[in-house]
Amino acid sequence: MARSRAFCLLALFEVALLVLSACGSAGAPPTAANQPSATGAASQAAATSAAVQATQGMTEASTSAAVQVTQGATEAATSTAVQATQGMTKVTTSAAAAGCNIKPPAQPQEVTFLGWPGWDVDTYAKWLDDCNSVNNIKVNVRTMDNSSAVEQMKLAFSSGSASPYAIVHQSNSSIQQNAYKGWLRPLNDLIDTYRSQYNLNDIAQTHWDAATFDGKILGIPMQSNTILLMYRSDLFEKHNLKAPTNYDEISTACKALKSEPGITVPFALDLSAGWAWATAFFEAIRSEGGDFFAQGGNAPAFNSPQGVAALTKLKQVVDACMGTQGLAMGYEQFQAALRNGSVAFIHTWADGGAAMVDPSKSQFPNVIKFAPAAAVEPGGKLAGSAWDDYWSIPASYKGDPDLVFQMIMQVASPERQKEAAKLGLVTRTSVASSSSLPYATAAVETISKGVGAYPKSPALNVMETALGNYLPLVGTGELSPKDALQKAEADYIKEAKTQGFLK
The missing domain is CATH 3.40.190.10 (Periplasmic binding protein-like II)
Incomplete structure (x- = not known):
């Protein structure tokens, strides 16, 4: 086998030399980008030792010239040599490195x-x-x-x-x-x-x-x-429902879908952990016109009428749609549940959309549809963050x-x-604007009409921790929205002062 591989390599080089002979000296010299590095040349020589021995008159220079003259054939010959020679070191110039066209560093x-x-x-x-x-x-x-x-x-x-x-x-x-x-x-x-x-x-x-x-x-x-609504259009049509545009409509849809065979949780959004509650609350309070921080500083602003209203609406959705089972589901779990038919619609990350319409991953690729995130109240900002x-x-x-x-x-x-x-x-704008993804339109609308990105503050982690400690207790009914926000605010202020974020 090794002998036949060597003869294959020899034949390739002989063809290259014949072409070189026919072309004379008319070809242009190889550019620096196309020349193998010293290491690459050594690897190439080692990998083709059988062919070199068989063609003793062949010099390294003629090999380089042959490679240049046969341009398109070179890659095929190199590929053949790679496959035929176990343990061969790759020829790795900046031009030959597939998919990584950068100059090799001088040092490892x-x-x-x-x-x-x-x-x-x-x-x-x-x-x-x-x-x-x-x-x-x-x-x-x-x-x-x-x-x-x-x-x-x-x-x-x-x-x-x-x-x-x-x-x-x-x-x-x-x-x-x-x-x-x-x-x-x-x-x-x-x-x-x-x-x-x-x-x-x-x-x-x-x-x-x-x-x-x-x-x-x-x-x-x-x-x-961003955050989108993904839903089973067949079930929505069956129950004469439209894609919800606010949280009240989400609750209404859940009442209609609860009795649907095979549906264990009609709707889910991620409230499975403290950080998830903090994210959902941020989207809801911004949709209500409030915010985490007072403008221009680290002072808390979430314990407000808008904050209480936002958390109250989240609790209503939990009670109408999710229950204990839905609260325990993280976004990966309920995305899979929508794909397998045990959940009817979800508020979740846009990047889960591709799997929804992939027949190899979804049982309902033709009927799962996408809509922008719902607002908390009619006419409010969409409760989807960027x-x-x-x-x-x-x-x-x-x-x-x-x-x-x-x-x-x-x-x-x-x-x-x-x-x-x-x-x-x-x-990249040039790419995103021409996207063929089925959820791209809904995503763009959510980003443009939604609550925007998380606020920038060195105290953000302290706030997320404080909210994450108490908001889940609203979902379980252990705390009212008002009590949870008061406790979170007290914890935040204490720790923010300790860390120097507040005086």
Whole structure:
């Protein structure tokens, strides 16, 4: 077998030499981008040793010339050699590295990504892994659930040592926590350097603004997300229902759908944990015209008539639609339940929409439809927040940030985002505006008419913790909305003063 493989390689080189002989010296010399590096040439020589021995007169220069002359055939020959020669080292020039067209660093660089699963990371991480084919770059991709990933970042960044991570996945919430502690590297200089090369103006300013703190851009916007209604249109038609536009209509629809065979929970939104309650409450209070913080500071504003009204409406939806079983379901669980037919409609993240219409994942791909998030009250702002996910570089990373930035840009190129846009909402305007996703229209409407992004405050984590401690007790009936907000406010003020956020 090895002997026949060597003869195949020999034949390929002989064909190349015949072409070279016919063309004489008319061909242009190879460009620097097409020439193998010293390491690449050595690997190529090792991999084709049988062919080299069989063609002793063949010099390294003639090989290079033959490769250039046979341009299109070269890739096929190289691919054949790779498949035929076990243990062969890849030829890794910046031009040959498929999907990662960057110049190899002079010194070895290990680039570790830390994030959590999702359509974006599952997709983008595969393309980041392409950079393993570039000389002197080793890529590691580590994913875990959101809470664990955020905790790992906190432990790494607070240690005072060099960050083991070169790229960290960030949400609207986590980027704030890390921004105010100085744990992320400002990217303004790299964005200015590469703005034209990577067409960074194609990413809308609203995305950049959400990642900007005190003028410092701390993340590259990679994907967009918001809250939508997803519903079984066949059941809604059967019961003469329209997609709800407010929380009262959600409760009304639940009363009609409770008796539907196979439906265990008519409607669900994520209230499975303290953080989930804080997110849902933020959307509801903004929809009611209130907010978390008083304008221009860290003083709490959620214990207000708007806050009580918002929490009261959430409790009504829990009682009419969800019960104990629905309260225990996280968004991944009830998204799966909509796909398998045990839930009739849900208020959830837009990026779960692709699976709803995928016949390999959904039992109802032809009847699950999408609508903008519902407002709490008729005519109010839609109770769907706007989110971005970012890729950031830790301030304590000791490797080459320029190289890491270029690697991120390889993943976030227009071509790659066109592929990603088949699965979720992306951040490049030229791509997002032409999306064919069935939920794209509903998502755009929610973002444009919704409650916007989380407020920026160094005390946000303190507030989320305080709210998360008490709001779930409203769902179970252990506290009234008014009592829960009073207790959360007292806890927030005490801790905010301890941490210096309030005087």
